Amino acid sequence: MKAVVGFIVAVVVVCVPAYGATVVANLQADYDAHAPADMDPATGIADTEGNGTWAYSYADAEDFGTATGSLTPLSYASAGLGILQATQYRGVNSGLLLPIVTSAGAFTVQPDAASDELAIHPGYEGLAGDELWMSWTSGVSGVVDVDGWIHNISTDAGPTDGVLLSIYNNAGTLLQTYDVPSWGEDIGNGLDETTNHTFIDVNGIAVNTGETLYFHIDSKIDANGDNTGLQIVITQVPEPGSVLLCLVGLGGILAWRKGRN
CATH class of the missing domain: 1.10.287 (Helix Hairpins)
Structure with a gap:
């Protein structure tokens, strides 16, 4: 017996x-859980679950190999800039001080990010450091799913073309690409991209402790109106x-x- x-x-x-299944990282919650002044983008931002770190960086290159070999951390800024009033991470030596990663409450002249997502903006194509690269380095070994959403939060109805989100594993394999329309693109089809989210759903990613997942946000051709809301939740699932x-x-x-x- x-x-x-x-x-x-x-x-x-x-x-x-x-x-x-266990949530091991939450982009918005992990960002907002830290006082921005205490963050160190050079060493990463610890996620609140204690299972890894986030990093916000920029590069001149779009292709994975070149970009990840020359990433520059975004720098903390305590004061606003132009349409920005909140603290943020931004490119100090890049064109127009972009890209930017910040929390809700940043963009003051147009619809803002929701409280459960971050507000981001890639750089302008052709300017120094125009490519926004965000990454999460795992503190666990196993299988993870990546979920969340991305959508335009600008009301610029001009000839903008939205952004492109690409997700890579540690080896540089492209896992998924999401073509996110701008507000100006969608409104002509009777849609409003400020509420019409593009949902992220990438399942069954094998990771080891210390390996990194990369999230590349590209402005495509025109960065005007590319204020973007982004949320990423990473969940460890049973093998x-x-x-x-x-x-x-x-x-x-x-x-x-x-x-x-």
């Missing part, structure tokens, strides 16, 4: 986490082997009980 009880306990220990072991264990219990009857 003791052996049977021990076997059942072992199955429960395996099965409970096998069917659960297939754990689920299989759980099913085998449960099958063993059922077979044993059937044999007893």
Whole structure:
């Protein structure tokens, strides 16, 4: 009987986490949990779950290999700039001090980011440091899903073309690309991109501790009106082997009980 009880306990220990999922990073919550002045973009921003770090950077290059070899951290700025009134991270030596990563409350002359997302703006194509690269370095090993959304929060109805979000794994494999329309593009189709979100859904990404996922936000051709709301949630999910072991264990219990009857 003791052996049977021990076997059942072992199955429960395996099965409970096998069917659960744990949030290991939340872009907006992790940003807002820190006083911006205390952040150090050179070493990363620890996520509130204690499972990794975020970094906000810029580069001249769009292609993964060149860009990730020459990323420059965005710098903390305590004062506003132009249409910005909130604290933010921005490119100090890049064109027009872009890109920018900040929290809700930053953009003062147009619809703002919601409280559950960050406000970002890539740089202008052709200017120094125009490419915005955000990254999360994992503090866990296993399988993760990336979910969230991205949408335009500008009301610039001019000839803008939206942004392009590309997600890469640590090896530089392109996992997914999202072409996000501008407010001006959508409004002609009866849509409003300030509320019409593009949802992010990339599942089953294998990561090891210390490996990095990269999120590249590109202005495409025209950066006018590219004020953008972004939220990313990273969840660690059960590995297939754990689920299989759980099913085998449960099958063993059922077979044993059937044999007893």
